[in-house]
Amino acid sequence: MPATTLGAVAGIPTDPDRDCPLCPRLVDYRHAVRARDPQGWNSPVPSFGRSDAALLIVGLAPGVNGANRTGRPFTGDYAGELLYATLIEFGFATGQFLARPDDSLTLQDCRITNAVRCVPPQNKPLPVEITTCRPFLIATMETMPRLRAIVLLGRVAHDTMLKTLGIRAVLAPFAHGAVHDAGRFKLYDSYHCSRYNTNTRVLTPEMFHSVFARVKADLAEV
Secondary structure, three states, rough: OOOOOOOOOOOOOOOOOOOOOHHHHHHHHHHHHHOOOOOOOOOOOOOOOOOOOOEEEOOOOOOOOOHHHHHOOOOHHHHHHHHHHHHHHOOOEEOOOOOOOOOOOOOOOOEEEOOOOOHHHOOOOHHHHHHHHHHHHHHHOOOOOOOOOOEEEOHHHHHHHHHHHOOHHHHHOOOOEEEEEEEEEEEEEEOOOOOOHHHHOOOHHHHHHHHHHHHHHHHOOO
């Protein structure tokens, strides 16, 4: 696969403003959730982790009872339990994950973000919302000079990353455990670590661990 480059995002920050107005449907939903739960975060969720990390994990969007409530990706709902336990096991995180942003969890050479930064109704962002939010993903990647590995949690994250990098879908089909060479990056596909996928055994802990074992081994190569 040929080397890829990121698009220009001059003047775009890595994270949207707390009251980002770009997606009207998401703004309306955010306001509705904020009215029901005024103590929650209820704003675009920023990336978690340092910009000098070699690994970037890309999810779909904040969960209404997870990151949208706590303000930290994959924190507060079931998906974070498997994700952060796996990151700790493979040395990409240290400390204790208590499903709240003031726990002792610290990422190690790893950063986590979402394709869409605002919570969508039914956890289903529209294509136009994914496209609108893509400049923030690009800007995030542009600030990561050591980035070598990108884990894509689910098909939406996979598809938006291909569009971000200008890769034709036929050249990099989504499949759990697939690895795609994208120039300076390698892309690692995984089924999303949602409760539905784990309860139905679409994704087992062993399957999820195998993805991060491959990432760990590849990053160890000089």
